[in-house]
Amino acid sequence: MSLSKIKEAISAGKMLCPTCQKPVKSFEKYVELTASVWDGAGDSNLETAGSKVTLICGNDDCSWKERTEYWAEYIK
Ligand SMILES: [Zn+2]
DSSP, X not given: OHHHHHHHHHHTTOBBOTTTOSBOOEEEEEEEOOGGGSOSXXXXXXXXXXXXXXXXXXXXXXXXXXXXXXXXXXXX
């Protein structure tokens, strides 16, 4: 499940901020994008419907914050 992947990546320090390259410290407003709002191009796998989350860097001197469906790209 996406939420556990995000939590795991953040607690393991693997979710990196693109601005300062330090681990992202927190996130908020996680939502699953359900299959019913998907465009129909994919199958019924909920994982492919995706999810959206606001990532917050939280490191000193960095105000990076982004609401994205492509959070997986920040996991290194
Ligand atoms: Zn940062």
